[in-house]
Amino acid sequence: MLSVATWNINSVRLRLPLVQRYLAEHAPDILCLQEIKCQEDQFPAQALAEMGYEHQAICGQKGYHGVATVSRVPIREITRHDWQDNGEARHVGIEVVGRDLFLENVYVPAGGDVPDREVNVKFGQKLDFLERMARWADSVDKPTLIVGDFNVAPLESDVWSHKQLLKVVSHTPIEVEALDRFRHAHGWVDIGREHVPHPERYYSWWSYRSPDWKKNDRGRRLDHMWASPALAAQARSHGVLEEARNWEKPSDHVPLVTGFDV
Amino acid sequence: MLSVATWNINSVRLRLPLVQRYLAEHAPDILCLQEIKCQEDQFPAQALAEMGYEHQAICGQKGYHGVATVSRVPIREITRHDWQDNGEARHVGIEVVGRDLFLENVYVPAGGDVPDREVNVKFGQKLDFLERMARWADSVDKPTLIVGDFNVAPLESDVWSHKQLLKVVSHTPIEVEALDRFRHAHGWVDIGREHVPHPERYYSWWSYRSPDWKKNDRGRRLDHMWASPALAAQARSHGVLEEARNWEKPSDHVPLVTGFDV
DNA sequence: GCAGGACGGG
């Protein structure tokens, strides 16, 4: 068995205690973090190594974005794709040593406020990012798991109100289509939805701005775990730790985890 | 008996727990705070009222400076002097109801880095502030206690190194002379030095920048309690709570307290 | 070394 988790942590330095709590209580074999918001030399490498996560692949930058994959089992860093070609730290790819398993940790751009590439360059960059990921996915020929904050909630049951979010970045048809092209480019299996099928409610993010997140439950599923078909067939368990949204000084995202029989 | 305390708190919102701890453990009748760093409607009035300090005179502004006097015994706000005439919240004067006692809570400007009014306007403003306080003091004709952060350490034993601080703002001869003029203008009695006579070491502030503040002990006496002569004769006790500098997330100043037989 | 504020970003 191998368990892999993904969590947009929204500053790993500020939320190191939460990461430690999650690792202590749930002990995944591998944890993929997004939005670490620090440079590599500022990453709390030692604190996580002391908890057994001594194998680490960190791709950071100053202030924004940044991803890190930490592991209890040996991993080898393979790639750092720059799908925007602008130097932003949004991906790190590793191989799980001796298991014929590749793990891609990605943080897709949020895309700004206005869902129109003519008036909002960030929205265009997000679509371009997804198109380039699709082109890359087309060439993937190894058992691969790609996880992270995709910043798109594709299904109606991935958002608290399909109707009210149709023109809100993360749930617009043009983004969903781009994400679909990316998924079909490799035949990725959406593990989350294998285990929590549509039309069941499935969210991984609740905005800080909406108070009483639990009562109002205005969530979205922005975080995903997608696997190559053969690998997806080996997924045995999947979970969403909603309670982490209630921890002290929480991230606005919660961790997802999948257990594989590999 | 009536006990009066003064404390530069360096943001009362951030350090409300420390104020509460001080009030719970030492229970002065009146506490004068400086550098509350908030507007009046942001002052934690209710939390302090719940501890019995329901009588409050608050003079605040956005972000900087600001003073507040909170009391367990009835007080009446009398004045808000603007000795710089620039709108900064640096003083509030109250009367202790039924005791013929006036209490002035003041935060003198720090004065910038360079002790030269030609090149540093803030230094000039500080000297002007002290001169205007002197003019005001000349007209004080009631039993008055003036306390607060005067931002001047007048005596050699008020600083960790007289020689090394002679050209450092807070201990320059020109500031000491201005403070002396202010003191003589009313015949104020320096209560701190009545109880801890020169040349005994007496500090109330240790910079955040100097690490190991306790070991290196690079302190200064910037906070003072001065009384009209007749009132000073009724002072029965005086204390400096140095241990407060070691509390969690401390202010760089510590509280002073004086007990009066009034 | 630590405050608060203003900014850009989510």
Add this chain to the structure above:
DNA sequence: CCCGTCCTGC
């Protein structure tokens, strides 16, 4: 609402 960074002030 909550990050980081940069700025000012002490």
